[in-house]
Amino acid sequence: MRDVIIIGAGVTGAAVARELSKYNIDVCVLEKGEDVCSGTSKANSAIIHAGFDAEEGSLMAKMNVRGNEMMDDLCKDLDIPFKRNGSLVVCIHEEAKDGLQTLYDRGVENGVKGLRIIDKEELRELEPNISDKAVAALLAPTGGIICPFELNIAMAENANVNGVDFFFNTEVEDITVDDDKIYHLRTNNGEYKAKYVVNAAGVYADKIHNMVSENKIKIVPRRGDYCLLDKEVGGYVSHTIFPQPTELGKGVLVSPTIHGNLIVGPTAIDIEDKEGTNTTAEGIEKLTAKASDHVKNLPMRKVITSFSGLRAHETHHEFIIEEVKDAPHFIDCAGIESPGLTSSPAIGEYVGAMMKKMMNLEEKTNWIKTRKGITHPSDLSFEERKELIKKHPEYGNIICRCESVTEGEIIEAIHRPLGARSLDGVKRRTRAGMGRCQAGFCSPKTMEIIHRELGLDYEQITKNGGKSTIVLERTKGEK
Numbered sequence: 485m486r487d488v489i490i491i492g493a494g495v496t497g498a499a500v501a502r503e504l505s506k507y508n509i510d511v512c513v514l515e516k517g518e519d520v521c522s523g524t525s526k527a528n529s530a531i532i533h534a535g536f537d538a539e540e541g542s543l544m545a546k547m548n549v550r551g552n553e554m555m556d557d558l559c560k561d562l563d564i565p566f567k568r569n570g571s572l573v574v575c576i577h578e579e580a581k582d583g584l585q586t587l588y589d590r591g592v593e594n595g596v597k598g599l600r601i602i603d604k605e606e607l608r609e610l611e612p613n614i615s616d617k618a619v620a621a622l623l624a625p626t627g628g629i630i631c632p633f634e635l636n637i638a639m640a641e642n643a644n645v646n647g648v649d650f651f652f653n654t655e656v657e658d659i660t661v662d663d664d665k666i667y668h669l670r671t672n673n674g675e676y677k678a679k680y681v682v683n684a685a686g687v688y689a690d691k692i693h694n695m696v697s698e699n700k701i702k703i704v705p706r707r708g709d710y711c712l713l714d715k716e717v718g719g720y721v722s723h724t725i726f727p728q729p730t731e732l733g734k735g736v737l738v739s740p741t742i743h744g745n746l747i748v749g750p751t752a753i754d755i756e757d758k759e760g761t762n763t764t765a766e767g768i769e770k771l772t773a774k775a776s777d778h779v780k781n782l783p784m785r786k787v788i789t790s791f792s793g794l795r796a797h798e799t800h801h802e803f804i805i806e807e808v809k810d811a812p813h814f815i816d817c818a819g820i821e822s823p824g825l826t827s828s829p830a831i832g833e834y835v836g837a838m839m840k841k842m843m844n845l846e847e848k849t850n851w852i853k854t855r856k857g858i859t860h861p862s863d864l865s866f867e868e869r870k871e872l873i874k875k876h877p878e879y880g881n882i883i884c885r886c887e888s889v890t891e892g893e894i895i896e897a898i899h900r901p902l903g904a905r906s907l908d909g910v911k912r913r914t915r916a917g918m919g920r921c922q923a924g925f926c927s928p929k930t931m932e933i934i935h936r937e938l939g940l941d942y943e944q945i946t947k948n949g950g951k952s953t954i955v956l957e958r959t960k961g962e963k
């Protein structure tokens with residue numbers, strides 16, 4: 485039996501796992517996907533929001549601002565890239581300028597530092613490609629950009645190194661509680677028992693909550709479509725450009741990504757299907773039109789891929805992070821929609837403090853705070869790279885030409901704690917397949933490396949687990 489079981493290995497579950505790994509307790513994470521970062525945490529705008537959007541005094545606002553504050557130190561400790569590029573909420577109608585003041589006031593109330601309303605001349609100086617219709621903007625210098633995969637993976641790896649076990653392809657199907665108040669979690673891989681449970685199941689957090697509580701909640705998947713543009717136009721804007729928000733959210737943004745692409749999106753459409761991550765032509769048309777209101781001559785011919793993500797929208801648009809009233813020792817992290825990525829370290833800290841008190845936890849003396857990321861030869865100087873390749877020639881063998889990813893990086897990704905087992909697992913850890921050709925060239929080569937390093941047959945290698953095999957059967961040679 486475990487002390488704590490966390491359901492879900494997205495950013496929320498990973499952040500809670502890392503925080504609980506500081507204590508002398510037995511913790512595990514159950515994840516239905518084949519890897520960490522299988523849900524919403526893999527498909528979002530990857531913005532570290534400043535914190536002026538969420539309602540004053542809400543838990544969402546507190547988590548947003550605290551998460552934003554924590555990001556510099558956390559990213560240094562976990563060796564992941566993060567940049568405060570600043571965000572701009574752009575007003576395109578003279579009569580809507582008051583809305584910027586409302587956001588400014590809310591931001592100040594929430595504790596966001598450095599906010600400023602700027603006029604159109606300053607805005608144009610900062611962003612030459614801003615729409616000619618722009619009349620003013622709210623500048624938030626603390627807004628930033630991050631790699632959502634690396635944040636999720638790094639927190640999980642660090643938790644794992646500190647003793648948290650992760651079980652993948654393990655879906656919680658039912659939960660019961662016995663007379664000793666022990667939770668029994670029935671999964672497709674047998675039963676797991678724990679004294680405490682943390683529900684970090686993203687869009688499925690309602691399903692998990694409703695297994696133990698009479699006070700039902702409902703999470704509506706709110707789909708957002710995106711286009712990702714080639715690095716050639718990654719510098720089209722330097723800040724994250726937002727429109728003024730509506731009741732459906734923060735609107736369609738245009739932003740550089742931390743790895744130098746340009747991202748445009750998301751739309752916002754409420755759907756029923758919790759797996760409904762298909763993009764639609766209508767969605768893409770809508771986001772192009774909306775983004776073009778704020779940024780002129782958007783280079784949409786440079787799109788290299790489109791994708792969509794599902795926000796875990798709860799009716800009250802507030803994070804639910806609490807012990808469930810009629811299910812003692814069962815903690816919900818539900819309704820974690822945007823700004824959930826930004827808030828994740830703060831949610832981890834909050835749940836950690838809550839459980840420390842509830843469980844009377846003692847801190848470990850040997851907790852490892854830092855984690856070293858994968859060696860990327862393209863980040864090294866010429867001399868350093870030469871030295872590395874002399875010792876380890878696999879770092880001189882380029883597998884993904886678009887993103888300059890080497891065999892050495894892919895081998896590292898496979899053999900790290902919670903290492904990659906699929907093409908997407910490799911992609912999220914190294915960026916192999918993330919570039920202009922979208923894995924057209926490197927997939928077979930990456931499969932060869934997975935086959936060799938993990939001893940998997942080609943027919944067993946998947947894109948992202950489950951039935952997503954790539955090779956169906958051999959047509960030549962031995963069967």
Ligand SMILES: Cc1cc2nc3c(=O)[nH]c(=O)nc-3n(C[C@H](O)[C@H](O)[C@H](O)COP(=O)(O)OP(=O)(O)OC[C@H]3O[C@@H](n4cnc5c(N)ncnc54)[C@H](O)[C@@H]3O)c2cc1C
Binds near residue numbers: 514706708824826827
């Ligand atoms: C379009 C869009 C844009 C966004 N933009 C931003 C942004 O720019 N900045 C920001 O801060 N936030 C943003 N967000 C929000 C952010 O992405 C989410 O809040 C965050 O990723 C949620 O993480 P999570 O761990 O709670 O959920 P998830 O990442 O969905 O993780 C939940 C995990 O639980 C697993 N699971 C579910 N059911 C079960 C089960 N029964 N058994 C076992 N495992 C289970 C799932 O497989 C999944 O891996 C955006 C979201 C969307 C959709």
